[in-house]
Every structure is written in structure tokens, then in C-alpha cells.
Amino acid sequence: MINIEHICKKFPNIVALDDVSLHIYPNEIICLIGPSGSGKSTLLRSINGLEIGDSGTITVNGELVNPNDEQQMCSIRTKMGFVFQHFNLFPHMTVLENMLLGPVEVQKRDREEVKQEALALLERVGLKEKANEYVNKLSGGQKQRVAIVRALCMKPEIMLFDEPTSALDPEMVKEVLDVMRELAKDNITMVIVTHEMNFAREVASRIIFMDEGKIVEENTPEEFFVHPQQQRTKEFLAKVL
Amino acid sequence: MEDMIATIQKIFTLENLLFMMEGVKISLLVAVFGLIIGTLLGTLAASMRISRSKVLSGIGRIYVDVIRGTPMLLQLSFFYLGFPMIYQMITGNYLSVDALLIGILAIGINSGAYVCELIRGAINSIDKGQWEAGMSLGLNRTQILKKIILPQSFKRIVPPLANEFIVLIKDSSLISTIGVYDLMKTSNILGSKYYNYFVPMIFAGIVYLMLTLVVSQITSKIEMRMAESD
Numbered sequence: 275m276i277n278i279e280h281i282c283k284k285f286p287n288i289v290a291l292d293d294v295s296l297h298i299y300p301n302e303i304i305c306l307i308g309p310s311g312s313g314k315s316t317l318l319r320s321i322n323g324l325e326i327g328d329s330g331t332i333t334v335n336g337e338l339v340n341p342n343d344e345q346q347m348c349s350i351r352t353k354m355g356f357v358f359q360h361f362n363l364f365p366h367m368t369v370l371e372n373m374l375l376g377p378v379e380v381q382k383r384d385r386e387e388v389k390q391e392a393l394a395l396l397e398r399v400g401l402k403e404k405a406n407e408y409v410n411k412l413s414g415g416q417k418q419r420v421a422i423v424r425a426l427c428m429k430p431e432i433m434l435f436d437e438p439t440s441a442l443d444p445e446m447v448k449e450v451l452d453v454m455r456e457l458a459k460d461n462i463t464m465v466i467v468t469h470e471m472n473f474a475r476e477v478a479s480r481i482i483f484m485d486e487g488k489i490v491e492e493n494t495p496e497e498f499f500v501h502p503q504q505q506r507t508k509e510f511l512a513k514v515l
Numbered sequence: 516m517e518d519m520i521a522t523i524q525k526i527f528t529l530e531n532l533l534f535m536m537e538g539v540k541i542s543l544l545v546a547v548f549g550l551i552i553g554t555l556l557g558t559l560a561a562s563m564r565i566s567r568s569k570v571l572s573g574i575g576r577i578y579v580d581v582i583r584g585t586p587m588l589l590q591l592s593f594f595y596l597g598f599p600m601i602y603q604m605i606t607g608n609y610l611s612v613d614a615l616l617i618g619i620l621a622i623g624i625n626s627g628a629y630v631c632e633l634i635r636g637a638i639n640s641i642d643k644g645q646w647e648a649g650m651s652l653g654l655n656r657t658q659i660l661k662k663i664i665l666p667q668s669f670k671r672i673v674p675p676l677a678n679e680f681i682v683l684i685k686d687s688s689l690i691s692t693i694g695v696y697d698l699m700k701t702s703n704i705l706g707s708k709y710y711n712y713f714v715p716m717i718f719a720g721i722v723y724l725m726l727t728l729v730v731s732q733i734t735s736k737i738e739m740r741m742a743e744s745d
């Protein structure tokens with residue numbers, strides 16, 4: 275579905291991605307884990323072109339991505355939902371307006387129809403009564419749930435999550451993870467950067483461990499957590515588990 | 516002391532007060548239209564500067580740099596004296612310019628450069644995450660600006676724009692140098708008429724101060740309102 279081949283990305287002080295290749299298959303749930311600064315966010319952001327690699331290629335459904343072609347980038351991004359650590363909701367809009375913007379403005383879908391879908395999604399995440407609130411009035415956990423359904427409203431083929439619970443108070447983590455568990459049950463393709471090891475173990479079909487811009491190890495959750503192969507993986511797991 | 520009071524009584528006749536009030540009107544007129552022209556030009560220049568066209572953003576940049584890098588008094592003289600001269604050199608015809616009109620235009624062009632930068636500042640102050648969220652929904656640059664960035668920038672433009680208005684109320688006094696009868700000029704005229712510059716000047720200063728205080732009071736009220744709606 276998405277093929278990332280030999281992508282490299284340098285920032286002024288550091289090599290964030292060092293020849294990374296990754297194939298994402300339909301209905302997979304990939305959890306990306308690794309120490310801080312290992313390039314997880316950079317890799318995830320490269321998938322939908324928020325970060326452009328210095329070299330390497332990305333193909334989406336067989337189509338080669340050209341980062342200089344704004345139209346193509348936009349149309350590819352509509353197929354991918356992205357959930358940010360800091361939500362990035364639009365503060366000048368209500369919850370519903372946040373959700374309608376993409377489908378109406380980009381996909382040119384019928385406003386009323388999308389609205390019904392948006393309300394149904396809000397109901398599923400328990401926020402229907404917040405539909406007409408401004409997003410600043412919501413708690414962190416509520417904001418992140420809105421961010422998730424805002425992305426879902428575009429009917430994406432894949433959902434990308436960058437540490438969706440890292441900015442949340444502990445008591446709000448569960449409500450967000452529960453929403454993601456629901457998505458996992460629906461077999462939605464997902465790539466999730468997370469520090470929630472138990473959650474990763476529970477939902478992932480594949481775990482990818484990154485360190486210093488490289489994929490060090492990848493495996494099924496059982497194998498990965500029970501029989502890590504690489505020394506660096508073992509050291510990392512010893513620290514976080 | 517008694518001399519002083521006598522002078523004050525001599526200067527503050529109804530006729531003279533009306534004369535100065537005409538000057539106040541002109542000063543405000545220049546500031547208001549200067550701000551309107553400045554806002555229009557500033558918006559245009561800002562959209563050029565943030566556009567991806569190198570030519571457009573280059574033009575916008577030159578405009579801002581030239582205006583902000585040269586004295587306003589010089590710009591004023593250029594438009595009043597230099598521009599008609601150039602016109603005459605090129606066309607051979609004499610161009611008579613209206614000092615007030617040219618003054619407003621020059622001040623508007625000057626203000627546009629500052630307004631451009633404060634608009635750009637407001638746009639740049641919006642969190643990068645807002646751009647990224649827009650991009651992740653597949654919006655293009657123009658849509659992100661129109662639907663996400665500008666509506667949020669607007670609130671941040673109002674306070675510095677009000678400040679710009681205060682600056683213009685004060686800087687409009689420069690047009691007295693090209694013979695426009697604004698508050699500054701009228702107080703000067705009264706000064707030379709009564710051989711006493713001190714009293715009319717203090718009076719003009721108080722009027723400028725009142726005008727700017729009123730504007731800043733209104734601004735902080737508006738700011739408070741906007742803060743409430745957040």
C-alpha cells in the first residue's frame with residue numbers, strides 16, 4: 275500500500291533518517307517505538323509529506339510521490355489521516371467545523387451529508403454534545419478524540435498517529451487509547467508512534483524499533499517483547515518496561 | 516506671570532480656536548486616510564511577500580526596505596517636489612500637485628510598509644502546527660491561508676494596527692512641512708502671529724496627546740473584548 279525506499283533526511287545538526295525502508299500493507303497496525311530523537315516522528319511525517327526526505331522514494335498505491343507537485347501531495351494527504359501530539363485543532367472553529375473543513379473544502383463533498391457522518395463519528399467517541407463547542411473549551415483527551423474523528427471524517431485509507439497520548443494528563447490517556455482500540459477492531463490501517471508499550475503490544479500487528487535514524491529491529495509484538503534480537507532493543511526494553 | 520495670562524487670552528480667541536480645530540480635522544483626515552491606504556497597500560505587499568513567486572516577494576521586499584530605510588520627511592519631499600519634477604522632465608508638462616492629497620498619499624505609502632510587516636508578523640506568529648494540520652487534511656497553501664491562518668491572524672493584527680494609527684496621528688504633523696494647514700502648522704502660524712510659540716505649541720501637544728490617548732483607550736477596550744471571546 276505504501277512503500278518507503280531508502281529514505282534519508284538530514285537536519286542541520288543531525289541525520290534524522292538514515293536509509294530507512296518500510297513497506298506498509300493494508301490492514302496492518304504498525305507501532306513505531308524507540309528512544310527520543312531516534313527519528314520516529316520524522317519517518318511518520320515523511321509518509322504524508324510533512325517532512326520531505328533528502329533522498330529515497332515513497333510510493334502510495336503504486337503512485338510515485340513527487341513532493342514538488344502540490345496537487346498530488348494534497349490528493350495523497352486526503353488518503354491519510356494524521357493525528358498530532360499537540361492535537362493542532364483549529365481554535366477559531368467549533369468541533370463540527372473542524373471536522374467539516376477537509377471533506378467540504380478539499381473533497382467537495384455535500385456539507386449536510388458530511389455533517390451527519392461527523393455527528394455519527396462524534397457519537398462513537400462520546401462527544402456528540404460537544405459538536406458546537408469551540409475546541410478550546412475541551413479537555414486534552416477530548417481534543418485528541420476530536421482530532422482523531424476529524425481525520426476519520428476524510429475517510430482515509432490509513433491513519434498516522436504521532437504520540438497521540440504524550441501531551442495528555444495520565445487520566446485522559448485511556449479515553450484516547452480506547453478510541454484507537456476501536457479503530458484497531460475495525461481493521462483500519464494504522465501507523466502509531468507511541469511510548470505506551472502495553473498498548474503497542476496489545477494492538478500492533480508489527481512493532482518497529484528505531485534508533486539513531488535507523489530501523490534496528492522489527493517483529494510481531496510477542497516475538498519483539500519476549501525475544502528481542504538486538505542488543506539495543508534489549509537495552510531499550512529494559513529501560514521502559 | 517501676568518504677561519503670560521494676557522498672551523493666553525490674546526491667543527485663545529474663538530477665531531483662533533476654530534482655526535486650530537480646522538488643523539485638528541486635517542491632521543485626523545491625514546491619519547485616517549493614511550491608515551486606510553496603508554492597510555490596503557500593506558495587505559497587498561504582505562500577500563506579495565508571502566507568495567511563492569520570487570518576483571512578487573522581491574518587489575514587496577524592496578518596497579518595505581526602501582520605505583522603512585529612508586526618512587519619512589524625505590519621502591514626503593520626494594512626492595511633493597521630486598515627483599512633479601520627474602514628471603516634467605519626462606512629459607515636458609507642468610504638474611501641479613495638491614499638498615494635502617500628496618501628503619496623504621505619501622503617508623499612506625509609508626504606512627503600507629509598516630502594515631505589511633505587522634501583517635506578516637501576525638501570520639508568522641500562528642503556530643506551525645496549524646499549517647501542518649491544514650496540510651494533513653489535504654488543503655493547499657491558499658486554502659490554509661484563507662480558512663485557517665488569516666482568520667486567526669486577524670485578531671493579532673488589530674492591536675498593532677491601532678498602534679500604527681497612533682503613530683500616524685503624530686507623524687501626520689510632518690505634512691506641515693509641505694504647507695498643509697494641519698494642527699502643527701496652525702499652531703506654528705499662531706505662534707509667529709503673536710510672537711509666542713510656547714503657548715500654541717503646548718496647546719497642540721495637549722490635543723495630540725488627547726487624540727492618541729483616546730485611540731489607545733478604545734484599542735484596549737477592543738482587545739479586552741477579543742480576549743473574552745477566546
Ligand SMILES: Nc1ncnc2c1ncn2[C@@H]1O[C@H](COP(=O)(O)OP(=O)(O)OP(=O)(O)O)[C@@H](O)[C@H]1O
Pocket residue numbers: 285286287288289290308309310311312313314315316317
Ligand atoms: N525541524 C527540525 N529541525 C532540526 N532538527 C530536527 C527537526 N525535527 C527533528 N529534528 C531532529 O531530528 C532528530 C529526530 O527527530 P524526531 O522528532 O524524528 O525524533 P523522535 O523519535 O520522534 O523523538 P521523540 O520521541 O522525542 O518525539 C532529533 O534529533 C531532532 O532533534
Ligand SMILES: [Mg+2]
Pocket residue numbers: 314315316436437
Ligand atoms: Mg516525535
